Amino acid sequence: MSESLKLQVDRRDGLAVIYTEGYINNQGGEEIASTASELIQGGYKVLLLNLKGTKIVNSIGISILIEIIEKMLEIEGRLAFCCLTPTIEKTFHIMGLAQYAGIYPDEPEALDDLGAATSS
């Protein structure tokens, strides 16, 4: 199992999708935060994190994800997650991430909803 997180970014009209593969820990979380910052500076205010390739998140990773959510709220943007394992989804609910970030079962549903949000 790979130690480091791999990221891919798909920039679309009005939103960007970040695909993760691997462990979202301190190192992985920082990489996501850095990518999110670049996207925000590039004008993206809606970000979708697709965690299909991630089976494990630790508390440091979660704290960094919370910071990204706060940053998105500051710029009146929106962050959402999709394709979470049941364990990660439950963790996000308990940790309160679900209060400020949308959680979707799959990417098409997330894009439908976020796309509607960006066009409205």
Add this chain to the structure above:
Amino acid sequence: MTGTSAPAGPQTAADIWNELESLARRDVGERAYVERLLELWCGALGAPGAALYVEREAPDLGSRTPPGAPELLREVVVGEGPFPASFKAAADGLAGADGVATWGLPGGLLVARPPATGLDTETPPPEPLTLLLGASLRALRLRKQLKQQHFQVNYRVVELESVYEVGLAIASTLDLDQLSEEILLRAVSLLDARRGAFYRRDGDAYRLDRTFGGEARDRFAADDPALEPFLAGKGAGPEELLPGARHLMAVAIGSGQRLGGLIVVGDKESRRGVGPFGVADRRTLSLFANQAAIALENARLHRQALEKERLEREMELAAEIQRQILPSGAPRLPGWELIGWNRPARQVGGDYYDLLSRNGRLTFTIADVTGKGIAAALLVSTLHSALHLLLDRVGVGPELFSRLNRHILDSSAQNKFITLLLADLDAASGELTFVNAGHNPGLLLRGGGEVAELSPGGLPLGLMEGGAYDTSRLDLAPGDLLCLYTDGITECASPADEEFGQQRLVECLTAMHREPLGDIVACIDRATQEFAAGQPQADDQTVILLRRAAG
């Protein structure tokens, strides 16, 4: 933070109050409120520049700034360039400069540039806005602390939830591999570990089952002297357990005879890097391992049950094959009655019989393979095939037995042998030719009540090479009843461990010898069962009865 201009011209106290009240009503957030307050402070006190530094005290959760190094929250600059981002730089570069004032506020520091009329560098100006700024800063700090505590409480819930869910997996995840992965991933995640490994106990060693985040040692001895102190948190553990990891912790899964494995985690993460695991971490992992032990034991038992089920299916198939080997009925020859009956002690057995009619002759055989179950049944199949092949070639006699003996010796394991009685009847004359290779003597009840035995004429098949086999002959008169049987009948034991014996069998035959053969078999079966008095059948039972019709 970038600098912004202070508001043009001083506002009245009423204006400031109204604006602050409006901000509070709009719930702009503590941070935005404090930032605007600093701008108003500069405007009200005529300071051309000021900066607010906030202490961050959450090194692991919310902050990326080491403790004790206040971070610039907000600056207001009218004239000169921006303030340094860190308070240390600000203190080094500005605090000593002429006319720069620095005041400590609850949870932060305020730095102002000159000229701020009426300000001195010793005490904060007794200005309501300064007091409000300090109070707001304190609220901001408390809010952060509350957020951190909220985070920690929530994460504790996640930990407990994980322990609970592994408990639930006892009922839902019975796949041992899936369960092992789940346990390792949850352990690594819960402990904020960077790496981990899961070892299974394999005899006198621990064997690596799976790893996460890097390589791990393949196996190590269960009595490795470094293991015990390591599990007690007092040693570094077996060498090169997780190569490259600086801090390790392990707990055992299960205990005593049920010691199933080890969970090893390496390098606890924080925002500043990696460090050792603490006492609370060991407690959490131990709690988790207790649940994991039950889940793993349950999955192991499930796997065993599946294996048992598979074996039972195979046994049933073997029993079906054996049923096909045994005759489904008896051949009919005018003037003769013949019946065969068999009941194995298990699904498959080591008893064998066959009834063949060939050109006016009746050939029948009864055999008993040592042992019971699958091994005996396999040898029965071997005997069946060889006997049918040889009967067509050499007929009943010593030659057939010598060849059979050779074949069984070559085909069976040591200490496996077969007792066999093969008889060939000339239906027209009533002459019976037989060879008895170590089998129980057949019983012949004459019409007049005398009993004769078909005694052995050689050693059992497969016992040793070069055995000699004698052929014997008997004439069966009208009314004579011949009974061949296996030792499952005569050695059937009572609760007092007494054997049914040949005499009781003879009594059955004598009492019933003119009755239908099916009734005689039923009588023998009933008599042995009553004798056993509920004891389980210990050995396979087989009976062949042949009777010449009375004149």
